[in-house]
Amino acid sequence: xxxxxxxxxxxxxxxxxxxxxxxxxxxxxxxxxxWLGLLERIAELDRQADAARKRCGLLAIIxxxxxxxxxxxxxxxxxxxxAPAWLVGILALLLxxxxxxxxxxxxxxxxxxxxxxxxxxxYPLLCVLREDVAPNTPLELEADLRGGMVKDKRTDxxxxxxxxxxxxxxxxxxxxxxxxxxxxxxxDGSTLRWKVADRIRVRRITKRTARGKVKTKYKHKSxxxxxxxxxxxxxxxxxxxxxxxxxxxxVRPGERRDALRLTKLMTLSGSxxxxxxxxxxxxxxxxxxxxxxTAYGRAVRSPSTQGA
Amino acid sequence: xxxxxxxKGFFLLRECNQLTTHLCARCGRPACDEHTAQQDDxxxxxxxxxxxxxxxSSTGSALGGRRGWxxxxxxxxxxxxxxxxxxxxxxxxxATGAATADGFDEFDRRSFDQEVSEPLEADxxxxxxxxxx
Numbered sequence: 001x002x003x004x005x006x007x008x009x010x011x012x013x014x015x016x017x018x019x020x021x022x023x024x025x026x027x028x029x030x031x032x033x034x035w036l037g038l039l040e041r042i043a044e045l046d047r048q049a050d051a052a053r054k055r056c057g058l059l060a061i062i063x064x065x066x067x068x069x070x071x072x073x074x075x076x077x078x079x080x081x082x083a084p085a086w087l088v089g090i091l092a093l094l095l096x097x098x099x100x101x102x103x104x105x106x107x108x109x110x111x112x113x114x115x116x117x118x119x120x121x122x123y124p125l126l127c128v129l130r131e132d133v134a135p136n137t138p139l140e141l142e143a144d145l146r147g148g149m150v151k152d153k154r155t156d157x158x159x160x161x162x163x164x165x166x167x168x169x170x171x172x173x174x175x176x177x178x179x180x181x182x183x184x185x186x187x188d189g190s191t192l193r194w195k196v197a198d199r200i201r202v203r204r205i206t207k208r209t210a211r212g213k214v215k216t217k218y219k220h221k222s223x224x225x226x227x228x229x230x231x232x233x234x235x236x237x238x239x240x241x242x243x244x245x246x247x248x249x250x251v252r253p254g255e256r257r258d259a260l261r262l263t264k265l266m267t268l269s270g271s272x273x274x275x276x277x278x279x280x281x282x283x284x285x286x287x288x289x290x291x292x293x294t295a296y297g298r299a300v301r302s303p304s305t306q307g308a
Numbered sequence: 309x310x311x312x313x314x315x316k317g318f319f320l321l322r323e324c325n326q327l328t329t330h331l332c333a334r335c336g337r338p339a340c341d342e343h344t345a346q347q348d349d350x351x352x353x354x355x356x357x358x359x360x361x362x363x364x365s366s367t368g369s370a371l372g373g374r375r376g377w378x379x380x381x382x383x384x385x386x387x388x389x390x391x392x393x394x395x396x397x398x399x400x401x402x403a404t405g406a407a408t409a410d411g412f413d414e415f416d417r418r419s420f421d422q423e424v425s426e427p428l429e430a431d432x433x434x435x436x437x438x439x440x441x
Contacts, residue, residue: 036374127378131318188320188396286385289318293391296319301394 002052003105009045017042024114026122026143032130032184035141039126043119050116053109056102063099070095115145116282122180124285129192134185141182148177148200148222160203169206174199191231191257194288198268198281199223222268224283228291231257237299249298260295312340314353315397318382322397332356345376354379 013021020026020042030038071092078088122143133139156174161167178197185191200222207215231254232239239251239258252259268281312324314337326340333350345357358379385391 040374124377124381127374128318128381130374131316131378131382132320186320187317187322188394285381286389289385290389292319293389296394297391299394301396 002048002055006045006048006052009041009048013041013045021045021114024145026141026145029138029140031136032126032133032139035126035139036123036130039118039123042114043123046114046116046119049109049113053106053113056106056109060099060102060106063095063102067095067099115147117179118143118145120282121285121288125288128285128289129184132184132186134187134189137185139182139184142180144177144179148175148179148198149173149202150175153177165208167205167207169204171204171206173202173204175202176200189233189236192292193229193231194291195225195227196283196288197225197227199225222281224266224268224281226264226266226283226287226291228262228288228295230260230262230292230295232260232299233257234302236302238302240298240300249294251298260298262291262295264291310338312343313337314339314343314355316343317393317396318378318385319391319393320396321393322395342375343379355383358383 017038020038026039074095075088075092078091079085122141126139126141129139153175154173155176156172158172160170160172176197176199178195180196181194183191183193200220203219205217205219207217209215234256237258239260248262248264250261252261264287266287309327309329312326312328314324315321316324324340324343326342328338328340330339330341330344330351331337332339332344332353333347334352334356337353339351339353343354344351345354346352347357354376357376386393
């Protein structure tokens with residue numbers, strides 16, 4: 001049973017893991033192995049919780065259909081056949097109880113759900129970086145998984161209706177959510193930094209119809225900025241000269257290292273149902289890795305280091 | 309004692325070089341504890357396991373754990389993105405095990421590079437037997 005497995009996994013969490021789960025924040029400087037040890041069980045718990053939530057949701061929907069069919073057909077049929085009243089009562093209770101219990105479990109699990117970015121991006125990213133980081137060196141990581149539309153991430157709010165009668169209120173709210181950043185020293189002496197930030201614009205439009213009804217709808221527009229910075233040592237690498245039209249890559253020369261800075265802007269799409277504030281735009285691993293690959297693709301090993 | 313010849317890394321490849329007594333059941337290369345996974349046919353290096361596994365989940369993977377998952381994802385990523393990793397290992401490693409731009413190394417090509425050390429089996433029937441009698 002998925003709920004039992006979920007409960008068992010939750011019981012095995014350490015106090016630090018429970019704190020990460022409740023605060024939805026990660027911050028610190030540990031080795032890659034330590035990060036993976038901390039996050040593995042949390043990621044597994046999130047996976048089990050998502051599976052259990054889906055199952056509860058499905059059972060709730062089936063239960064609602066079963067209530068209608070049962071109360072319309074089954075209960076009268078059994079009563080007509082002379083079944084004892086207590087049996088009919090128990091059956092009716094089970095039919096009504098199933099969707100209520102499953103629905104309650106579904107909404108409880110949804111309220112406590114961690115964004116999938118932890119197990120779909122952060123954990124796999126650490127597995128990949130563990131292969132390339134210098135041994136026993138700490139890896140800095142900061143992640144804010146509370147979601148983009150929380151109060152302290154709000155940057156601006158204004159009413160755009162300007163006294164229009166049909167649209168008495170058009171509230172536009174801007175959020176800035178820099179939810180992931182980190183830095184690592186790689187095995188070849190390079191330094192890698194990464195940052196992911198979301199910009200979200202939400203419009204709450206209140207409209208008065210010709211009949212006098214008031215309707216409200218929500219619209220959103222979001223963009224995600226990925227930024228990777230790779231510092232390559234002079235004595236290990238030379239940077240290939242590329243045409244100046246390559247806007248995505250910026251090269252900043254330095255005394256001991258040259259820094260390659262790459263950015264990628266993504267448009268986030270998806271529907272916003274009502275006032276739901278739990279939009280979960282999962283970032284796959286590939287876009288971040290592609291930026292790092294592009295940075296290394298601009299570098300050539302210095303002849304003195306080849307075959308060393 | 310031989311050293312592990314499995315290439316570790318993702319953007320940068322280099323040999324593991326840990327001392328080991330294990331040999332991969334498929335390719336026969338020395339592989340250390342960190343770079344082996346128990347499969348149906350025995351202890352297999354993560355590179356051989358990566359060629360047969362999936363990249364679906366990095367958590368709770370049965371095929372060699374996180375390191376096995378990272379190797380599988382690496383193989384998949386190289387083929388999708390055509391990224392050529394930078395080799396930062398030793399010259400000896402470059403000569404024997406480094407992957408080239410097409411992703412194949414000496415161990416992948418060994419079955420095609422066999423020297424013909426023995427002459428073709430001579431015809432026992434004497435000269436002229438190839439001609440019809």
